Amino acid sequence: MSPPTAPFTATVRLACTVSAAVLLLAGCGSDPADVSPAPDSSRTAAAGSAEGTEPHGYVPGAEEAAEPQVRLTAVGPGGEVTVTDPVSGTVSPVGTFPGTSAATGTDRFVFLSNPQEGTVRIVDSGGWTVPHGDHKHYYSADPGDVGSLTGDRPGAIAGNNGQTAVFFGDGTVTAVDHDDLAEGTVDPVSFKVTAHRGAAVPFEGSYLVSQAEPGAELASAVGLYSPDGRELPLPGAGCPELEGHAVTRTGVVFGCADGALLVTAEAGRITATHLPYPAAGLPAGADRARAFDARSGSDELAAVAGTAGAWHLDTAAGTWRLLATEEPLAAAAAAGDGARVLALGVSGSLLSLTVADGALEASAPLAGPPAAGSAPALEIDPERAYVLNEAGAVLEIDYADGLRTARELGTGLSARLLVETGR
Template sequence: MAATAAVAVACGAPAEEPAPEAPHGYVAGAEETAEVQSRLVVADAAGAVRVLDLATEEVVEAGRVDGVGSVTGDGRHAYLASDDGSVRIVDSGSWTVDHGDHTHYYRAAVREVGSVPGADPVAVHADQAVTALALADGTVALLDRARLDEGAVVELATIPRTPHRGPAVPYEGHVLASVAEPGQQFGSGVAVHDRAGAPVATIDEPCPALEGAAVTRRGVVFGCADGALLVSGSDGAFAGEKIPYPQAVTADERVREFRHRPGSALLTARAGEAGIWALDVTARTWTRHDTGPVAAVNSAGAGTALLTLTADGVLHALDPASGAELAATPLLTAPVAPGVRIEVDTSRAYVNDPAAGVIHEIDYADALRVARTFDLGGTPSRMVETGR
């Protein structure tokens, strides 16, 4: 009787319903939005770190980092290099996930993630799976990006290299890292590593005195003494293509750092005291404009003006083909402080003004009109835009 009753109860019990599937694009703890949620992570000269929400104008305190030498972003996180050699990581709470045929935009709370002690980074690059910290001793630390998103710093692997200063860039399921001969300060070529840090291939095309790297939809671009090296790949196969300078350049005039809107195939760089470079990666062409020295340069991409900030504090918009001035706006008090940057997105540019203690928002499509000015308090000496 007991057995019969048990069977009856089991047969009469309702079937357990499967848990509902999470909707496409769902991210726990985040709000999906209809448009980009841009934010600025700003480091103060006195050590304060703040995150400015460009949609709401809300300012969130994000801890302290003393002696910030650089601030780099991966679209969501900011990596702040301290003068003690460590790297502090701040989650800005805004990011974009690009699936190629469609895009998701997210916002969440700002939080301090943690730090990598004794890192002394030369460059920081990331994709959706891995963050690569290229360190001054040549080592590359590979961090788990998913765990960073969850608020934890977890090292997946390291790539040991001959000591030199050179970048490492996650790309197409691998990591592209500069390689150098013993005694060289900078790299001379690029090697391909798997996500466990093991070398799997070497790019045949050399890149002497490698400095600077940028990720575009056409591939990863590295700055070389004789031009640029474009590395592209798919299905585990990688190839390099040299884009030589159109003329002889001095060591002072060569590219050392690329500036561009994330994803854009139009890269800009300073050309020493001579002026600026524009590299159209799609067309594989360089253009140099002899503007004289600039403190900062950037561009929103093809079809938009080149933006330069000169030492007298004037912001200029230049025709990308001819270099002719399209507009100019006095913006900062001269002399322009080190660390001033031009950050760009698809509609606005942002320039930090340490002397005035503010950040200027520029409508670069409207004759460099100052759209808004943000007073965060303190001295905004370094910044990076996230959410893109």
Template sequence: MRTRIAAASGILLLALSGCTAPAAPEPTSSTAAEGDGHGQIEGAHELAEPALHLTTIDAEGTVRHLDLLDEETSVLAEIDPVDEVVTDGRYLFGIRDGSVTVIDSGVWTWSHIDHFHYYEAPAKELGEISGQGTPTVVTGEVGIGVHFDDEAVLLDAPALAEGHLEESFRIPADGPGLVVPMATGAVMTARDADGGATGALRVVAADGTRGDSIPCGSAAGTITTVVGVVIGCADGAVLFASGDPAAVERIAYPDGATPAATAFAAREGRPRVAAVAGSTGVWVLDTRARSWTLQDVGEPIVRAVAIDDADGRVLALTADGAVLVLAGGEVVARTESLVAASLADSEAADAVRFVVDQNRAYLNGPLEQTMWEIDAADGARIARTFDTAFAPLHLAGTGR
């Protein structure tokens, strides 16, 4: 592998952490900076505002940072090519068959409930997690879940802040699926009683001890909201709501509603999340109200992400590459077709993603060699266009 790093400007789970940002759990070791913590680590300096970046990985494995303040681009790393990238707002997890490369982007936001702290430190590659098959990665406040074909791994998130990879457990997996970090351990998917398809969720302690199971047919998709952790099931979703102990609740689909949501997306920490529903629909799950709403857009949809609560806005990407703004189930704004060429290519189409924050949404067009900044609150106005000399195949938002 080639690496070159550049410095970068019982079902009874204990309560989830009170701070909502998953980027950097408060350091607890001797390497933590002096003071009361607030997400700071030794060698980092605090900023007056968030160092928001768009991080991309091209087909060759070049990792680049686009600073959204000064619009300067720098090379963060050179790694082996990846099939997907996952981020928690600070760490990047480059996923490929047989391994995950972990990179500290060097920029992050620490939520302290009523205020935020923003930090910057040198970027660095932290190493690799290896296993059989192409893994899935799920981020959490105190752990990172990595699910290989035959093994389930939980990484210790505070150890990442100290610059190293530490496995809390590595245990045999029970078929394909997910490892979802919780406050004390994780929940992982398990086969049904007949040993067939994924039919349950298994509580696993931080030391790998298996606990109780929860029915969840065809478990797929997970997201953390301000209310708790959601995992999708064939008949709705299981919500692990924050509390002491965490309350486990089932949020069923409305009677007769199909098809199931298999992937969720939303602005970080919000209660409402969205998912594509079949070919033309969008599911909106309100974890605070414990309710689902199905919106039929009337045309093929390939991506959906919930972006606010007050106006109930959702961004959707059409099959022909246009971005729609939905509010109250209605289309209230539409862009021109932006990523038609990328969506027509199978490899590029899988990598087209939204990244959203409080003020803007971003979309990558790998074949168009462009990224767009979209103001959803202003009629889907294209606020900025970032043309690139490379294909931004994989997109993530860092500094959040």
């Protein structure tokens, strides 16, 4: 099917309910007189409460800091889980969850999937960020096991707007609220759509959910659903053979056979926009994007492009660019700085690709490809990237300095899965 030559946009006005967290943010003034001074790292949230100046995002027992509280959650071959603080080097064991095959991070929580048992274990990484007007608050607490969700063949997991949704293979969408999880409570809300291999993303008090014809494996459109499962209007949201999704600063992206679908919201208006691949079509060796990755809070995405290299998608501009590589890639992530995409070659090499022209900016060999049973791990934030080497060690990469390995971090195990949270 030939893609359209220009993006197609459809709009619908919707009176959405807004989560309590969003209402709280809206109620916090942005007037300079209302903005507290930058928090001191020695001050705890508990102390702030005792002084009658409880900081925004306060959680009993949490400590407020002056900088992001990044956490690295690692999963070993037997399902052992630890959380590492890369600043202090502290490693906190959380538990052992055999059969864990995938890990997905949100702002604070990590969701560990076990499709064989039909469970999703929820881990509190103990580090998170709360936006507050023109600044942010940073918090830390002890990592721990929160609880689990159960269902038939857990699949795609997506966090947004203070919630996380899990799409199960029988078409059940199950969502949990992060405020509940912070209190140690797992209180899911569920509804069901047609069974397929799909995805659900919390969005503006509702949910964006893939839609498939009965018996189809993949979806052909995206629908908007209320928390009780009522379908709401969302015209122009076709997405043939939907695979892959991501939450960006611009909106929510779904991968389609002919490009991507971008869903945005502004002043109660929900808009679905089609972002087609370049008019020339896919070059030889290139494949469509099937999984997206990027720095949290960015409006840029990257994806593996078959054996041809990496796709870069600028959601703000609505443009795709193919960054060709000599070596096939195992993973790709956008740095979100408008300048580069980082990628892992199948040999274990780390590449930095220039967005403007696709040039190879730098390359660095790691200690070989990831060990058998490991998922390609490439976690990226504004200053550093974290990858796993062949031995399951975490390498901290300064990607602005020619992919220099800044240090090797211990996780207390030979990591097979890695997730960064806290930003």
